[in-house]
Amino acid sequence: MGAVKTKRMPRAVREQQMLDAAVRTFGRRGYMAASMDEIAELAGVSKPLVYLYLNSKDDLFTACIRREAHALTEAVRSGVRTDQPADRQLWDGLLAFFTHTAENPDGWSVLHLQARIHGEAFAAEVAAMREEIVAFVTQLIVVAAREAHRDPDLPEREVAGLAEALVGAAESLAAWANATPGVTARQAAATLMNFAWAGLGDLMEGRPWAPPAP
Template structure:
């Protein structure tokens, strides 16, 4: 007698397999050029099955953005060293970001290159990720300000803007850190800290740059 029936793949596993294929296809071909046929073939499933699980190309792309964004934020949070000074926490978080984006170039391309250029609702999905990163960095800068006993008004006046600037710079540098021959995650994080933290220290000491007359 023949063997028993082969075990069906769980829905969650099958869905992740499709998302893996979709992320690779969107990253390398672009959202407009990517087709559901391409994704189904790469995933090793039929196109109707892709539609059954994820309904449409737009919903599939949105699911890819959400998954990659959640993974990136989780990697940054996991990389942050605890119970150390705020500057080292920020440095370790940046190192985690650069290490993750270099190790996951397709996911980073979906977030940084594709989603941002395709309009709504995709831009909004990326904005959610950025807001979470900015809030996290804002907490670290605020903690550093407290450690330095700086002017209490500093947090209300400038911490949020500095957090946005630092996250924006990190996003741009991630392409450099992941490029062939680019710096290691540790080197990229140190470069950004040297650029940002010295200036932040001056602000905390109320030593501000002003344009020359």
């Protein structure tokens, strides 16, 4: 294999090339199987340059997690218009989530699969992203519930568990959708919307389900 030729370009652009190659390699081959040689070759740079920019394999993987986590949270946030009704906001958020994970399967693999099983530090990065999304969904639900109940003091804890469950379901469904040929982002979003909104809709109307008496 001949020496890798590199063109002069801004450091930030070159670094993004390396991260693109790393996300693709980590996402498809897994953290343990991925090699810095393979990442460097895919990025079109020398291996020493990857180390110069990103220090180590661990640091490179952390940078990938942070970039993909930021991209996902921004996609969800930007997909929601808060001037819309509650069901439309939830639909837009779910559609943005499933569209992003479908369009970036390697990034989703890094976040949902690889980062969770290869060390506490990596898992903590993903947990921080997840907490941000759960907090965002909690606010969507609590604002709608307060308006529906005409109770501005309705505590967040009343809906925090719902947001946690909804995000968990979205994560599992995204993994399934990406592994199942023919399932579109819109179909995945509609599946979860149909599953979730029946209960959330009743909650907004003041008709929550209650367990039977012991």
